Amino acid sequence: MCRSPHYSLQGDLAIYNPETRLSMFESGPLDATSCVIFVGGLQDSFNGLPYLKLLGDKLANELGFSLVQVMLSSGYMGYGTSSLLQDVKELDILIHFLREKRNKERFFLLGHSTGCQDAIYYALHGKYPHLVDGLVLQGPVSDREYMASTMDNYSKYLTLAQAMIQDGR
Incomplete structure (x- = not known):
């Protein structure tokens, strides 16, 4: 467990959408075929919540999963300039990237705060909801x-x- 507020993040930072330069950070076993995709809320960033480091470690060590933290165009200052449908399209691109370039087979969406809306909307309107084995809604709000x-x-x-x-x- 990480007790110090200062620590290194081990993983891979990648551009999953070259057109918009949207990025993702994957930690844990990069060759894992299962992953949890963390969809943050407003103003959330990579490792922006105190539990993400511990969650990533637990997923890796106990389940052999990787943790993927995604940046959507609605994040940061993008709030109010995008839509849930746009977020779903970007999650489609991410899942396609993870399947084709990272050989991922199983996906779980973990939404935090506003990210919960994205997770639910993805399950209803995404291109690949049949590949998502579960949703976790942590602190759902609108x-x-x-x-x-x-x-x-x-x-x-x-x-x-x-x-x-x-x-x-």
């Missing part, structure tokens, strides 16, 4: 619903945003 419930001016800003989109801004 940021949009939360914002709507806490913003006094939500309707005003929603109308403004829709008008800006129609105007191509």
Whole structure:
């Protein structure tokens, strides 16, 4: 177990979508045929949650799985500029990459926070849901619903945003 806040990450950082330069970080046995794909929430990054290092170690040592942490275009500052459908398309590209280039056969999606929505939406609308053996939803939330419930001016800003989109801004 990692007790120090400073440690090295062992694995492989790869571009899974050359068109958009989206990347993934795979840790554990890179030749594993089974993997858990971690889909983070807003602002989550590679190893952005304190349990990911331990989870990756446990998956590797006890199950022989690798842990794949994925970057989607909706991450970081991309929030609000993308959609669940776009995330699903990017997960399709990732799974295709993992099958073709990494010889992965079994997939599990682990969604954290907003990433839970992606995991569920993938199971319903993805190209390869038959290859996903399970979903784990850790801390599921809808940021949009939360914002709507806490913003006094939500309707005003929603109308403004829709008008800006129609105007191509």
